[in-house]
Amino acid sequence: MVHKPILTIVVPCYNEEEVLPETVFQLSEVLDGLISDELVAHGSTVLFVDDGSKDATWSLIERFHASNTFITGLKLAKNAGHQSALLAGLLHAKSYSDCVVSIDADLQDDTSVIREFLVKFHEGFDIVYGIRQDRSADTFFKRATAQGFYKLMTSLGVKIHYNHADFRLMSKRALDNLEKFQEVNLFLRGLVPLLGFPSTQVYYARKERFAGESKYPLRKMLAFAFDGITSFSVTPIRFVTVMGFLLFALSVVAALYAIIGKILGANVTGWTSLILSVWFIGGVQLLALGLIGEYIGKIYKEVKHRPLFVIEKALMESARDVDEVPSPLKQPAGARR
Structure with a gap:
């Protein structure tokens, strides 16, 4: 059977x-x-x-x-x-x-x-x-x-x-x-x-x-997706690490360029490029801090065990008296649209 x-x-x-x-x-x-x-x-x-x-x-x-x-x-x-x-x-x-x-x-x-x-x-x-x-x-x-x-x-x-x-x-x-x-x-x-x-x-x-x-507007959909990514993968953190190495390498290249220019007597101009570089690096740092903070926040939630x-x-107890209860497929008046 x-x-x-x-x-x-x-x-x-x-x-x-x-x-x-x-x-x-x-x-x-x-x-x-x-x-x-x-x-x-x-x-x-x-x-x-x-x-x-x-x-x-x-x-x-x-x-x-x-x-x-x-x-x-x-x-x-x-x-x-x-x-x-x-x-x-x-x-x-x-x-x-x-x-x-x-x-x-x-x-x-x-x-x-x-x-x-x-x-x-x-x-x-x-x-x-x-x-x-x-x-x-x-x-x-x-x-x-x-x-x-x-x-x-x-x-x-x-x-x-x-x-x-x-x-x-x-x-x-x-x-x-x-x-x-x-x-x-x-x-x-x-x-x-x-x-x-x-x-x-x-x-x-x-x-x-x-x-x-x-019940899932765009805001909740994005939050749900981000939770899924950060709950199951550390790749975003590793991406930040890789980006840090790349920016460090670029800064070394920029430093060498400035030193060589100084030795050759070239005038270093371009406040705009300098400010943009500072803003770019500052933005990346804030992004990295925010991402790290997201992972730390998840750890904070986990350790509290709420x-x-x-x-x-x-x-949980359904009515059992068949004389009083209608068929399961008969809904109360106005139940269906």
């Missing part, structure tokens, strides 16, 4: 009241189909992690939890950030799940691909990466910057899957070992490949956001 795993779908949420009803509906349909096809066991659930939302996100999660046996929830005490909220859900779910799928609430990732994840899991893979095969739904700027980021990370020596975000399946064994990484500066896209367990990829077309606005998140409330 084939063992049917208990699956938990972890969905981090931040101000997602507009899209949440449709997300609940689609993921409930996915779970219902997987259970019917005996790919997962009864008791599989969707875990919504409210990352300190300021809208009605948590109220909606409580509402769906009361009427839908698939829906469970975690409420963080304050906004901890997408990666910390996702990790909170993964570590919470691993205690009662055989495998966990993570997906964002905006429905840009294809929920139907979760079935393929489970097929690969049954084939013996501990990690299944969802790879965006088509990003035509993204703007040109977002697509270009995202692809440039993946190429830059690869060139810096970071093992990362091209066009993969956080849509993936992980086994309990993989999650148990992920928990051993006690890092405060989280970049899960770089951490998960370090586990080394058998993995594979599933390709899908990225969709447009179903409703609401993106918790990444604080769970305020958990909704």
Whole structure:
């Protein structure tokens, strides 16, 4: 008899009241189909992690939890950030799940691909990466910057899957070992490949956001990219060292030029070039100090060992009285758009 795993779908949420009803509906349909096809066991659930939302996100999660046996929830005490909220859900779910799928609430990732994840899991893979095969739904700027980021990370020596975000399946064994990484500066896209367990990829077309606005404006995207680079590579520091040697060599050449000019009686002119040189070297020094400070700041955060998140409330016990609870796929009035 084939063992049917208990699956938990972890969905981090931040101000997602507009899209949440449709997300609940689609993921409930996915779970219902997987259970019917005996790919997962009864008791599989969707875990919504409210990352300190300021809208009605948590109220909606409580509402769906009361009427839908698939829906469970975690409420963080304050906004901890997408990666910390996702990790909170993964570590919470691993205690009662055989495998966990993570997906964002905006429905840009294809929920139907979760079935393929489970097929690969049954084939013996501990990690299944969802790879965006088509990003035509993204703007040109977002697509270009995202692809440039993946190429830059690869060139810096970071093992990362091209066009993969956080849509993936992980086994309990993989999650148990992920928990051993006690890092405060989280970049899960770089951490998960370090586990080394058998993995594979599933390709899908990225969709447009179903409703609401993106929670990752340009500022947050750049900060996230910079965190990823500095958390997994010391190449920027080495680049500063190389630049220091090059500037030192140039200064030696300039000094020799000035000495030879003095001996030959040539007049040294050009205050403009002198000032530009001072400004250039000063700018490089400030850049180097800032970069070094960034790494020192990360060390400062790591050594304090503060918790990444604080769970305020958990909704884990689904209602079991079938006479009072409607079918999981029947949402409360006005649940769908």
